[in-house]
Amino acid sequence: MSSERALAKSITIKFWGVRGSITCAGPETARYGGHTSCVEMRCGDDLLIFDAGSGIRKLGEKIVQSGSTRDINMFLSHGHIDHLIGLPYFAPLFRSGQNLRIWAGGFDQIGGTKAAITRLMSFPLFPVGLETASDGVSFNDFQRGEELLPCEGIIIRTAALNHPGGATGYRVEYGGLAVCYLTDTELDNIDSAWLSLARDADVLIMDSTYTNAELPEHKGWGHASWQQVVDFADAAGVKTLCLFHHDPDHSDDIMDRIGAEVTEARPGTIVAREGEIIEV
Ligand SMILES: [Zn+2]
Numbered sequence: 001m002s003s004e005r006a007l008a009k010s011i012t013i014k015f016w017g018v019r020g021s022i023t024c025a026g027p028e029t030a031r032y033g034g035h036t037s038c039v040e041m042r043c044g045d046d047l048l049i050f051d052a053g054s055g056i057r058k059l060g061e062k063i064v065q066s067g068s069t070r071d072i073n074m075f076l077s078h079g080h081i082d083h084l085i086g087l088p089y090f091a092p093l094f095r096s097g098q099n100l101r102i103w104a105g106g107f108d109q110i111g112g113t114k115a116a117i118t119r120l121m122s123f124p125l126f127p128v129g130l131e132t133a134s135d136g137v138s139f140n141d142f143q144r145g146e147e148l149l150p151c152e153g154i155i156i157r158t159a160a161l162n163h164p165g166g167a168t169g170y171r172v173e174y175g176g177l178a179v180c181y182l183t184d185t186e187l188d189n190i191d192s193a194w195l196s197l198a199r200d201a202d203v204l205i206m207d208s209t210y211t212n213a214e215l216p217e218h219k220g221w222g223h224a225s226w227q228q229v230v231d232f233a234d235a236a237g238v239k240t241l242c243l244f245h246h247d248p249d250h251s252d253d254i255m256d257r258i259g260a261e262v263t264e265a266r267p268g269t270i271v272a273r274e275g276e277i278i279e280v
């Protein structure tokens with residue numbers, strides 16, 4: 001591929017859910033949004049989705065309304081409910097003629113990703129089982145650290161994060177661009193694999209659940225503070241940092257304060273909001 005063609009490529013990121021732990025809809029979170037983790041990435045015509053939190057329902061509606069049945073590749077960070085709760089409400093899961101490949105690592109001990117989703121969509125948690133899903137739904141289990149090739153021209157690198165029960169961090173490479181999605185993870189001891197994953201990324205979307213002041217009482221919960229994430233982004237040479245997986249207890253006013261502080265610490269940093277679009 002010529003460098004001119006490579007330069008012409010772009011990645012469009014849209015946030016459908018930016019919260020961690022649990023949805024927190026209400027007037028005090030209306031501006032940043034109350035849905036849990038779901039990020040859309042468009043690499044040219046290819047659609048990648050990261051996590052299936054409650055925000056994914058509206059993305060599913062948009063996909064169906066568009067009329068496009070182009071293949072969808074979905075990547076799960078891990079199986080905690082805030083990252084999966086939206087999947088049974090994702091309309092393309094049940095849409096005939098729709099190919100949906102769900103990729104995840106770390107479900108070996110319960111028999112793989114399909115077994116994990118089968119549990120989610122079973123009595124008494126959900127009224128219909130996975131057998132009601134479209135024939136085009138498939139599951140790709142991988143080992144964290146593997147490289148994935150979901151579509152032509154897209155390479156996805158992975159790494160194991162530090163989270164209770166484990167989680168997967170992703171780096172999407174397309175047309176000379178790199179976007180990283182690293183959630184959920186603690187950052188008390190930084191693994192060199194995470195730095196390699198995020199090295200010189202154009203955009204890093206990262207778990208910034210807490211402030212440094214809140215961190216001591218949440219040791220072992222598997223999340224980082226925004227100050228730790230700023231240091232990490234600096235060490236990895238990241239261009240644009242994007243704070244993500246916000247604490248549901250952080251109101252819009254608190255998020256505004258964090259936004260002002262992070263802008264001072266690392267100008268150009270984005271505090272992810274539901275509905276926000278970033279063009280890379
Ligand atoms: Zn989470």
Ligand SMILES: [Zn+2]
Pocket residue numbers: 078080163184222
């Ligand atoms: Zn988690």
